[in-house]
Amino acid sequence: MSMNNLGIVKRNIARADRAAVDQLANYGVATIHEAMGRVGLLKPYMRPIYAGAQLCGSAVTVLLHPGDNWMLHVAAEQLAEGDVIVAACSADCEDGFFGELLATSFRARGGKGLVIDGGVRDVRDLTAMRFPVFSRAISAKGTVKAALGSVNVPVVCAGAVVNPGDVVVADDDGVVVVPRAIAQQVADAARAREDNEAEKRKRLAAGELGLDMYGMRETLAKAGLKYLE
Amino acid sequence: MSMNNLGIVKRNIARADRAAVDQLANYGVATIHEAMGRVGLLKPYMRPIYAGAQLCGSAVTVLLHPGDNWMLHVAAEQLAEGDVIVAACSADCEDGFFGELLATSFRARGGKGLVIDGGVRDVRDLTAMRFPVFSRAISAKGTVKAALGSVNVPVVCAGAVVNPGDVVVADDDGVVVVPRAIAQQVADAARAREDNEAEKRKRLAAGELGLDMYGMRETLAKAGLKYLE
């Protein structure tokens, strides 16, 4: 039995149903996270490299070592149309693991975007390409290709477990991971939540108070809230 | 005597004169802070959620608890036209206390924007609404409605004391609070400062040096500054 997951590339991974992925792409990260029962978020230090960046796809996971992006090249070969690369690192590192050449390669192989618990560079080019990247840092610092990591093993990325084939959704609010097995269930719950919010939005826009719409007044009074003139 | 300020909503608060607020809206945060004698700034970690966000209005203050946005709903009812919600938290928390539904409600009730020492979400929607928010973080993490805080009590928000009815001004440079009692005085001082700067700007643009315009050469020499070829 191996004591770690290093030096492994898993070729055949199960991906979520395309229909579920497509449906999840309609919803924001906040909505999906709520629909799952408030779990699945990556840490909020993960930020888009340009305002408005968005992605939704099946995860091809990568485990990197600090200052080494070798495995991103290995990962490129494992991409299928619509995949998102999710890269974790064995220790905190803000070097620029990724730039526009790799983005060109990923896109050519079907990759839709990148989520990386590390730094990236060539931000101007990536923005011009509209290649969505969510990262913990931006850094021009280059990396080497010397240390074996893995592709398509379970990783902890920015505090969340991501398994290959899980659905990853990201927008200006952050990044959320939806386990493959419940993708459709979550998509349905997200739709229900959105439908429900449309009605609320209309009432709030008309000036109705959440206090009344959600029936909070009694609970607040019981909790002891006091109004003073 | 109560030992804390929890569980209280103050309904009737004195607000600054509308004329003073309107005048303050013409000046930047840096100018107003200078006009007050370099006080009143919130910590610089408070950032706008979109470039160019701006707000100026009377503060309705809110004291929240970590992970709990109940009091924001209570605050909505206390808004008057032109108010700004200023939310502090009893301990550091970057969860997403606020999103577009609450923004819709606040706007419908006269609210002009939000300053919050915590996280917010639905950034894409808030940006599309042009609802100005200044926050310490962006996070999709939702909050509960369970713990009593207060509305319209004095709060410490991002290092600054804010009293209900104080004027809060925010732009790309940060957030400043102007005590209600000196709002007009500060507005006048800000105008004087801006008038003064227009003349300086012209001279500097023409190539005159600050060294000469401000008469610094003698002081620098006395302090011991040495020029080497």
Add this chain to the structure above:
Amino acid sequence: MSMNNLGIVKRNIARADRAAVDQLANYGVATIHEAMGRVGLLKPYMRPIYAGAQLCGSAVTVLLHPGDNWMLHVAAEQLAEGDVIVAACSADCEDGFFGELLATSFRARGGKGLVIDGGVRDVRDLTAMRFPVFSRAISAKGTVKAALGSVNVPVVCAGAVVNPGDVVVADDDGVVVVPRAIAQQVADAARAREDNEAEKRKRLAAGELGLDMYGMRETLAKAGLKYLE
């Protein structure tokens, strides 16, 4: 022998050849850093105040003290056409040392931009002026003019040594300093690198894998990489 470098202004500094500077302006920070052998970067906390800011020029260096911008005024007189001001601070400080009046003055005297290991303000105005600034913070907090620093002495700015006359290049990826003596050499190496990348980009865009293009497969196998179905 003086025990520190304080209270000194060096008037005549050697600058890099204009041709080398102009050539370096064509390349990104990541490319130049690679062309130098992966050295010369400032820490990645140095960020542009607006997306797309760029600068390239000879450094006029400034050593400031916390909360004191006196030496920026002294530096204005030392600017030649095309210079970039590089400001370090004797201790970490995020106050707003610099705003649009100083930018107006710097531009009038030939200054092309600012790199400062501290805070700046008037971000809206600076953005409207398209005056490129790379800083560690944005803060409306004003500074005084009381403590002697120096101009055109070697400084450590955001972790990198900058000598007066070195070439400083900055873009969305960060800031890099090129020692004056090797400016042309680095510019040539950057060009060679870019030429080389154009060919690679074409092949990657056509779907060729980096694994094959860079001939990594054998090395990976030797290192023990295993593919699992």
Add this chain to the structure above:
Amino acid sequence: MSMNNLGIVKRNIARADRAAVDQLANYGVATIHEAMGRVGLLKPYMRPIYAGAQLCGSAVTVLLHPGDNWMLHVAAEQLAEGDVIVAACSADCEDGFFGELLATSFRARGGKGLVIDGGVRDVRDLTAMRFPVFSRAISAKGTVKAALGSVNVPVVCAGAVVNPGDVVVADDDGVVVVPRAIAQQVADAARAREDNEAEKRKRLAAGELGLDMYGMRETLAKAGLKYLE
């Protein structure tokens, strides 16, 4: 009307009753904070400079500017037996504002310790003196004596409002401020809380579960907790 609180020394301040202060000295910071209804804590970045440091006394407040400790000298004259100096700063600064000479002076004038939202130095000497200090940083960096702050005005120190004469208590768990007017009330509540805990401690030490002692089982079941084998 002055627009800021700078340049002021308030000589005569009301202090809490000595008896209340002495009683509060018996309780830990966590207990006191609970006894006040979970308010009054300074941010947890405030740490003792040596393990086991403790203090309890009436606050003499000081407002400093970054890199400037002039007002600490002014404050020394305002000390009465048993006072604690509480120093805030107009902007974040980690310089070493305080060392063993000032500690010697403070102690000679009756001062019992220091709480400072900034840096201190001479940690070895201060530890040898057993002079308790709670600070945000340790730094050898010296400060100047050039900028007017104030003594005995209300300050915001590490996120909490401290008024002159309030009681400040600090130990390994952090720092808490008890408003002067409720010092006795809080001391009594702290004692009640401690008495209550002694009984609980005995039962828990005997192996009784909090689940039973606090009667949580039913609430947990209602909330939906499920036990799986």
Add this chain to the structure above:
Amino acid sequence: MSMNNLGIVKRNIARADRAAVDQLANYGVATIHEAMGRVGLLKPYMRPIYAGAQLCGSAVTVLLHPGDNWMLHVAAEQLAEGDVIVAACSADCEDGFFGELLATSFRARGGKGLVIDGGVRDVRDLTAMRFPVFSRAISAKGTVKAALGSVNVPVVCAGAVVNPGDVVVADDDGVVVVPRAIAQQVADAARAREDNEAEKRKRLAAGELGLDMYGMRETLAKAGLKYLE
């Protein structure tokens, strides 16, 4: 299928063999981490609350919510002799979730220590008890008992996946988790590593260079290292 792991207590968990746990207790965290192939470490922000704290035991895992320690009480009942409580939180929070009353209860039920990705309090008492705690923060801030988390589900604690029954080892260098299934294998590898180091230590202490002992000179020369006089 449930969409999250909340509201669950798993009673019967498999624990590592006692012999393996006892053997692992002999080795430091750095050694164990090396013996596993350099994986399994929690982030280095996890620090002991007193110098010299150490623990080694089987993990009872807890998933908490920010500001809420209810599940720690639930976890107490699930402890067996020699267990270590490993507490994760659904969002970053530095409140004081744990103090000496809970430590008393845990110890009475067989608990040997705590690893918590959050804050703790009563540090003086915990130190006097020699109850080892590794945490991300120290804070006097109390918590509530209102939100359902879980006990003995897989958690991500400070960046590492911990499954119930895994072995957790902690000392001054940090915290490492050893998957249950390989506990004996890792213990053996750790012993081999320590045996090997004893010999090296003797030679290094005698003045032999690592350059020679590890045979590095040739590799360094091939890599291009140049010695200058």
Add this chain to the structure above:
Amino acid sequence: MSMNNLGIVKRNIARADRAAVDQLANYGVATIHEAMGRVGLLKPYMRPIYAGAQLCGSAVTVLLHPGDNWMLHVAAEQLAEGDVIVAACSADCEDGFFGELLATSFRARGGKGLVIDGGVRDVRDLTAMRFPVFSRAISAKGTVKAALGSVNVPVVCAGAVVNPGDVVVADDDGVVVVPRAIAQQVADAARAREDNEAEKRKRLAAGELGLDMYGMRETLAKAGLKYLE
């Protein structure tokens, strides 16, 4: 001309006079920094691994790469009796570059301690050995031996330039570097400063105020300080 300083070991370096080094060892970091005119400090994030650690010696400098400690082994051979190793890193990294085996080797070769802008491990052993280390982090994470750095080139360590042969002094207050050429001059200035302080300490201990001893009252009054009853 080489574009970077990588792959170089300088064998013969000039060291400061032993007498000057020995004299500097008598003074604290704060005193030496003042004696140099308030320069030379490393960033305050550099902390001793145990309370009371102290070192003073000539610097053997090392430039490391993230996650790679190869050059520390190379540096061991360059040590002379009384040297201190000063290690910088080409990008921020908190991995554990150094532990007790290297400490054993360094000590055997004359090394007195380590200053490293990175992480270290084996803290318990290093403390037992009383081997003084000042670092930015503690981490059990191991490093590899793969990338060429340099020994005895100028480095930027924690924000300060350190040249080989400079004197490095460290204690609980932090770390300061004294350029070799002025070591004796600084030692003399430090002695003068300490002599001066002894007298001041006596007067302050007797209750004299700094206000009077330093003659500050008039300057304060001129600056506008107001005393209120």
